[in-house]
Amino acid sequence: MRILLVEDERALADGLADGLRREGYTVDVAYDGAAALTRLATIDAELMILDRDLPQLSGDAVCRMLREQRHPVRILMLTAAGTLDDRVAGLDLGADDYLPKPFAYVELLARLRALGRRAGGAAGTVLEAANVRIDTVRRTAERDGRPLRLTPKEYGVLESLLAARGGWVSTDELLDEVWAHADERARAVVKAAVHTLRRKLGHPDPIETAPGHGYRIGAAS
Template identity: 40%
Template sequence: MMRLLLCEDEKELSDALVAILKFHNYSVDAVYDGEEALSYLESENYDGVILDIMMPKVDGISVLKEIRSKGNKVPVLLLTAKSEIDDKVLGLDTGADDYLTKPFVTKELVARVRAITRRQGEMTDSQISFANVILDRLTYELKSDKDTTKLSNKEFQVLEMLMVNPQNVIPTDRFMEKIWGYDSDSEINVVWVCISSLRKKLNTIGSFVEIKARRNIGYSLEEQ
């Protein structure tokens, strides 16, 4: 699942965009000012950023300049309330991949996001491997040299987080925040249920991989 950072200070618009993007199977983190945007972009990896130019604390163009100066090539779609050509030109010159003028049709936003992330996706490996298993990001299949099994959306996201950070303990709260979302009604034991199901599937395909629990902390992916 592709991860997006949405930087939009209009709360109602932000909530609406998050709902639309999640409906289209994107995982979305929402921030409401440029300072927060920079902090998230420093500590997290995203497949794309939707960045409003007019933001409090640090404006969108400054955020873009900052991340590009640090070599961060994440695809950026700029949102601007002004149809003034200067903003667009400055944004593209600073390293934006595309721009959209408010008000916009949500279908167009989704199409633009898909276009900029596709370009990035072509550069990203569609398969992750660890020990004798391969996780296919396109088909959600988990393969070993012996067998193949299909994962559910949530199982895929949990295993992807573990396989991108093998041997690192990922806190249970982190899974909850990234996959189920802070506003979810789900209880934290949904993570345990998902891990339990993944263990069975890893076992079924004869993998040399195990998901280890660290009591009251989280989980890590280890080679047996």
């Protein structure tokens, strides 16, 4: 997944870009609003991390222009102003999400994964990776052309993992998305659902697990 990072604090921008690249993202960087629009016209970015306070052209102006042009890029807006009124104003401009500074890096990653899943869902009804394929409209699933008989929860887990397009999905995120709650005591149900899903998917096992990260299925083919 390709991200355009727009941040005028160069040390912050370069540090974030390096970290996101280590997470597997393709990252382009612009240091002002005008440069962001120029860069976006030449690349196929699915997500934009957009600082609100930018030189040349403000983040507000960039966001407004992109929405007037009906550009499909998903926008995560960053700002040092974190009041409710600021957040509402940013969302009203057309931002898809809003993160006040300073922020925790793990929260930034979680929000990017969520936006990435929404962007992927908007692109089409079929999600596919590691020879696993689902149709999100028909709610069918298959592996190597073999139909899979999944429970609703198993299907929900598989859809979340495929929609992440190679990114990690944590246990709490799966609880939020598939079970609609994040009760610490309910973590065992995620582990059980992943276990039965693995059995139905067969070998080789396409689901990776990493402590502190969660689960993922390799990058989409």
